[in-house]
Amino acid sequence: MSEAIIEVSQLTKQFKSKTAVHKANFKICRGEIFGLIGQNGAGKSTLLKMIGGLMYPTSGEIKLFNRTVKDSHPYFERIGILIEHAGLFPHYNAYENLDLIAISYGLTSREEHINKLLKLVGLDASNKSKVKNYSMGMKQRLGIAAALIGSPDVLILDEPINGLDPQGISEIRRMILELNKAGMTIIISSHILEELSKVATQYAILHQGEVIEHHSREQLLLQCEDRIEIEVEKASSAVPILEQHLNINHYKVISEHVVYIYDSHIENQHIIKSLVENGVTVHSITKHKQSLEQYYFLARTGSEGDSHD
Amino acid sequence: MINIFKMDFHRFKTNKMIYILLLIFFAFQIFGIYMLKTYEQPGENGGMLISTMNESQFIQVIMAQTPSWMLVYIAVFSVYFYMSEYSSGFYKNYIAMKNARMYSVLSKILITGLFTLFMFIVMFIADMIGRSIFFDHAALGDGGYLAKLLIGQFLLHWAFSIVILCISIISKSLIASIVVGFVLSLNVLGMVISALESLVGQVNLSSFLLVNTIVSPRDFHHINDLIHVAGVAIVFILLFSFIAVRYKIKEDLR
Numbered sequence: 218m219s220e221a222i223i224e225v226s227q228l229t230k231q232f233k234s235k236t237a238v239h240k241a242n243f244k245i246c247r248g249e250i251f252g253l254i255g256q257n258g259a260g261k262s263t264l265l266k267m268i269g270g271l272m273y274p275t276s277g278e279i280k281l282f283n284r285t286v287k288d289s290h291p292y293f294e295r296i297g298i299l300i301e302h303a304g305l306f307p308h309y310n311a312y313e314n315l316d317l318i319a320i321s322y323g324l325t326s327r328e329e330h331i332n333k334l335l336k337l338v339g340l341d342a343s344n345k346s347k348v349k350n351y352s353m354g355m356k357q358r359l360g361i362a363a364a365l366i367g368s369p370d371v372l373i374l375d376e377p378i379n380g381l382d383p384q385g386i387s388e389i390r391r392m393i394l395e396l397n398k399a400g401m402t403i404i405i406s407s408h409i410l411e412e413l414s415k416v417a418t419q420y421a422i423l424h425q426g427e428v429i430e431h432h433s434r435e436q437l438l439l440q441c442e443d444r445i446e447i448e449v450e451k452a453s454s455a456v457p458i459l460e461q462h463l464n465i466n467h468y469k470v471i472s473e474h475v476v477y478i479y480d481s482h483i484e485n486q487h488i489i490k491s492l493v494e495n496g497v498t499v500h501s502i503t504k505h506k507q508s509l510e511q512y513y514f515l516a517r518t519g520s521e522g523d524s525h526d
Numbered sequence: 527m528i529n530i531f532k533m534d535f536h537r538f539k540t541n542k543m544i545y546i547l548l549l550i551f552f553a554f555q556i557f558g559i560y561m562l563k564t565y566e567q568p569g570e571n572g573g574m575l576i577s578t579m580n581e582s583q584f585i586q587v588i589m590a591q592t593p594s595w596m597l598v599y600i601a602v603f604s605v606y607f608y609m610s611e612y613s614s615g616f617y618k619n620y621i622a623m624k625n626a627r628m629y630s631v632l633s634k635i636l637i638t639g640l641f642t643l644f645m646f647i648v649m650f651i652a653d654m655i656g657r658s659i660f661f662d663h664a665a666l667g668d669g670g671y672l673a674k675l676l677i678g679q680f681l682l683h684w685a686f687s688i689v690i691l692c693i694s695i696i697s698k699s700l701i702a703s704i705v706v707g708f709v710l711s712l713n714v715l716g717m718v719i720s721a722l723e724s725l726v727g728q729v730n731l732s733s734f735l736l737v738n739t740i741v742s743p744r745d746f747h748h749i750n751d752l753i754h755v756a757g758v759a760i761v762f763i764l765l766f767s768f769i770a771v772r773y774k775i776k777e778d779l780r
Contacts, residue, residue: 307614
């Protein structure tokens with residue numbers, strides 16, 4: 218298993234009477250693309266700002282590279298951040314903005330490094346236009362270059378596709394995948410699960426400041442895969458019939474009475490017929506088709522329901 | 527620290543706004559001298575004509591006028607230099623580095639000091655040129671006295687820039703900081719406290735206020751006046767630098 222390079226435990230941030238993040242717990246391993254999903258105001262930016270060293274937790278702990286960090290710690294330098302919008306001087310051009318950051322990091326061969334980064338994010342190093350004249354997509358790409366100046370191990374991107382057109386979204390996605398391929402761990406937040414699902418390998422759903430679910434990519438896709446849900450008298454009696462009579466191998470026993478079947482080629486009638494003929498009582502059978510967005514919505518509403526109980 | 531200062535200095539020297547402010551200040555300083563010559567009244571300023579004053583006396587007369595335009599320019603620069611970085615969110619690119627919060631404030635304190643120094647240089651040059659043109663002389667007077675006056679006033683003005691920087695850091699508002707800077711330049715606080723003191727009697731706290739010290743003419747031959755000016759400047763520099771650094775270290779950055 219990969220080494221956990223970021224670990225948050227019971228992380229809480231309170232603003233006067235409002236709890237922005239409540240006892241968040243999760244680990245992020247090296248090389249992962251960690252997707253943080255949550256609607257606007259769920260606490261994503263606050264959580265990321267705490268991990269990036271911009272905000273201080275009210276309580277709880279942040280471990281970076283296996284060390285507990287507090288206040289101004291050198292490990293925060295190993296995290297590049299692009300939170301909410303790119304922090305750039307509008308009256309400077311791309312090169313000048315990056316040059317200022319490179320000076321603050323004390324880089325020696327600045328020109329070479331900056332040109333390399335501009336190339337990586339697909340911006341023209343010879344473009345002398347001021348940042349204020351850039352499109353949203355160009356600003357975001359420049360923001361990513363700015364976050365990469367210090368050659369970080371981890372890159373935090375908060376809503377990087379907000380306000381972008383489809384081409385801009387696709388460019389950012391390509392860039393994220395390229396950086397990850399080069400070994401960078403990436404944390405990316407969004408309120409659009411469908412978009413995150415194209416890049417992330419791990420997911421945490423944040424709702425009203427709480428991490429309500431945490432899944433790997435496989436687990437999440439399994440949740441949303443087309444399936445037939447059957448409720449029977451006894452699942453253990455049904456399984457041999459599914460395997461032997463219907464040749465179903467892709468299934469999962471959820472409980473004593475419930476089985477999920479992921480072989481979509483089987484018709485419901487055939488399943489009922491085989492089970493009944495072999496003496497298994499079927500209580501219900503339903504075809505289940507759920508999009509990622511539906512799943513996310515249900516996870517949220519489920520959490521709200523729980524909190525009301 | 528040195529890298530963050532280098533970054534701020536790079537921004538300082540490549541920013542046209544700084545040169546524009548200095549140029550406008552230069553032009554108004556020359557214009558001010560012309561106006562002083564045009565409306566010069568015999569018998570004012572202890573019977574001494576402004577046109578017969580040396581540079582030290584002339585600076586004291588100019589600085590005693592409120593609002594102090596030099597303070598206004600310094601306030602505008604201090605607020606602009608800090609708020610342009612804060613509003614754009616540029617600080618997020620480097621603030622997570624070790625001790626960067628403290629170094630960022632210290633660096634800005636040094637930059638405002640540098641701007642204040644440039645203001646004094648511009649003022650001195652403008653005085654020399656303006657007085658040569660309109661008063662037909664540019665006598666410096668006692669060099670030692672002039673040096674003490676310039677150093678003392680520089681420290682007081684630098685302290686003022688740190689006060690305004692501290693207000694900008696805490697208020698996070700460009701308009702509020704500029705308004706406070708302008709009100710302080712008018713020495714409203716000093717006048718109010720002086721008025722209250724005159725009612726109470728025997729109290730003289732207002733003389734220790736920063737802007738009051740700047741606008742009150744002093745005799746820099748007297749050690750007491752020298753200590754008073756240096757003391758007020760150093761206390762304000764240290765106190766407001768400490769508050770600004772402390773606040774920035776504890777601040778949750780949005």
